[in-house]
Amino acid sequence: MLQDFRVRQRDFILEITRAITAQLELSEVLRRVLNASVVMLGGQLGLIALRDPSETYRIRATLGIDSEHAGELGDQLNTLLADESLDYDSFTEQLTRMAIGLDRRMRQSFALPLVFAEQPLGLLIVFRAQRALATADDIQILQSFADQAAIAVHNAQLYARIDEERQQLAAIVEHSADGVMILDPDLHIVNFNRALERMTGWRPEDAIGSSYDDVITWKKLNQGDLRRALDDGWPNKAGDPAHETLYVEGDLMRRDGLTKSVGIIFAPLFSADGRLARIIANVRDITNFRQAQEMQNVFISGISHELKTPVALIKGHAATLRRDDVEWDKEIVREYSAVIEEESDRLTALIENLLTASRIQAQEGINIDAGDLRLDQLAARVVERFNTQTSGHKLVLDFPPNFPVIQGDETRLRQVLDNLISNAIKYSPNGGEITIGGYATAASATVYVKDQGVGMSDADQERIFERFYRVDGALSRKTQGTGLGLYLAKAIVEAHGGRIWVESAPGQGATFFFTLPL
Ligand code: ADP
Numbered sequence: 001m002l003q004d005f006r007v008r009q010r011d012f013i014l015e016i017t018r019a020i021t022a023q024l025e026l027s028e029v030l031r032r033v034l035n036a037s038v039v040m041l042g043g044q045l046g047l048i049a050l051r052d053p054s055e056t057y058r059i060r061a062t063l064g065i066d067s068e069h070a071g072e073l074g075d076q077l078n079t080l081l082a083d084e085s086l087d088y089d090s091f092t093e094q095l096t097r098m099a100i101g102l103d104r105r106m107r108q109s110f111a112l113p114l115v116f117a118e119q120p121l122g123l124l125i126v127f128r129a130q131r132a133l134a135t136a137d138d139i140q141i142l143q144s145f146a147d148q149a150a151i152a153v154h155n156a157q158l159y160a161r162i163d164e165e166r167q168q169l170a171a172i173v174e175h176s177a178d179g180v181m182i183l184d185p186d187l188h189i190v191n192f193n194r195a196l197e198r199m200t201g202w203r204p205e206d207a208i209g210s211s212y213d214d215v216i217t218w219k220k221l222n223q224g225d226l227r228r229a230l231d232d233g234w235p236n237k238a239g240d241p242a243h244e245t246l247y248v249e250g251d252l253m254r255r256d257g258l259t260k261s262v263g264i265i266f267a268p269l270f271s272a273d274g275r276l277a278r279i280i281a282n283v284r285d286i287t288n289f290r291q292a293q294e295m296q297n298v299f300i301s302g303i304s305h306e307l308k309t310p311v312a313l314i315k316g317h318a319a320t321l322r323r324d325d326v327e328w329d330k331e332i333v334r335e336y337s338a339v340i341e342e343e344s345d346r347l348t349a350l351i352e353n354l355l356t357a358s359r360i361q362a363q364e365g366i367n368i369d370a371g372d373l374r375l376d377q378l379a380a381r382v383v384e385r386f387n388t389q390t391s392g393h394k395l396v397l398d399f400p401p402n403f404p405v406i407q408g409d410e411t412r413l414r415q416v417l418d419n420l421i422s423n424a425i426k427y428s429p430n431g432g433e434i435t436i437g438g439y440a441t442a443a444s445a446t447v448y449v450k451d452q453g454v455g456m457s458d459a460d461q462e463r464i465f466e467r468f469y470r471v472d473g474a475l476s477r478k479t480q481g482t483g484l485g486l487y488l489a490k491a492i493v494e495a496h497g498g499r500i501w502v503e504s505a506p507g508q509g510a511t512f513f514f515t516l517p518l
Contacts, residue, residue: 012040013141017148026156030061033124033149038063040145041110043128045099048114049077050122050153057081057123069102077123099127107131112142114150121153179262179283185276187212187226199262199285201255216264217253224248226266235268235276244268249286261290295468295483302470302482306350309480310343342389349418350482356415356491357467357484366495368409375447376403378410379436382417390425398437406445406516412492419485420449420512426479427510428453444498444518450511455504464502465490489514
């Protein structure tokens, strides 16, 4: 009869340990371990406390104990555990005393340490209403059960940690601003994030499972090639670190037919036995970078041209004047000196523009040295100077007689007028009238420069105030320019607390306005 009971008890333990170890969710593992232990010991109440990294024990599962009492019990338990003078018997005696506080019937306690790889994971405690001596066999069976339970708890904890890390990684991939794609060794897509959807126009649902070559189609490859690299033996696990990742760059054909410049870094992931398991691709949208590069190139060629022209004119005129073999008459000397002076002015203005732009770029801002300023008189002086430089255009001033005095920086605002008027001339290749006028209200003074030139589209109106931006057209390609003039004009006007804008239509001329507060 006793023998029979023992066999049943073993079977029970076996069954329960199987059920426990098959489960990976921590709270469920704890619940099963606790239930089984309480049943096995014929107890009524029980709890499992797990040791956290700060070595405090926290109650993670209870049976027959409500959560209100559990907190209190947890504190008492930690106090008991901290007392190193207690042996097992006095420890369980104290536990029983605690249990009586919960339920007066309690008579006996069992405390089983859960230990894995010599690391204490926690404590399993069972309280029961009858007192009986546990045999050595009982204890052994219980301990082996506790060891099984410890393995299950350890696995569940590991699993919980891995799951947390997996979720973290998934969130990082999902919300990364860069496109992330994971490929299997046959180049089938197994993961495809939202950023990549925005770049390629492929929805993750459609991309996942497809072949890499079907989704990533190149209109133009500038550098690298995944297929070619794989044929050439990439990735080589033992190879030199420089070849660990592969960089591919080019213009991608989006699903909707548009193109996008991207750079992709491929990184191999090897399995434990050294085989290629996955390829992780990090895709970066480099369209803006490419555009900026292009703009920079255009700017540099534009600027060198702009610098070279006046220098060539100055050098040519100076060299002519310097000739020893000719006696120049006064008129020629005056005319040539005027050209040298004008071209020097142009160079100075250009250099001034460049310096201001680099200062704005370095976020140092523009210094405004404000004083009383008559914009109508300033405009008249600028117009006078331009009149000597153009014959194809008629420059007209149109300011009311009582145009107000404003507070402004004369040098800077002259730069604005210079830029607006020189643009009006440049972008009116067929000549025509250019009006520089103004009007005022009680709160502000407005100046405008109106031409009859090529004008521009609405889309370009939005962009011409950007740094380096030049309208892409036959005329801009022919005319010198750096795309800085309007960018600076805007910065200067805004530094005065004002506003600048344009009204125009293609072929209809353009009128630039700027308003300064009074
Ligand atoms: P830049 O004249 O050196 O190219 P700006 O910043 O002064 O640079 O002007 C930017 C662009 O705006 C020019 O390239 C031109 O295409 C356009 N633009 C400026 N002013 C006019 C104008 N008055 N009429 C038509 N287009 C203009």
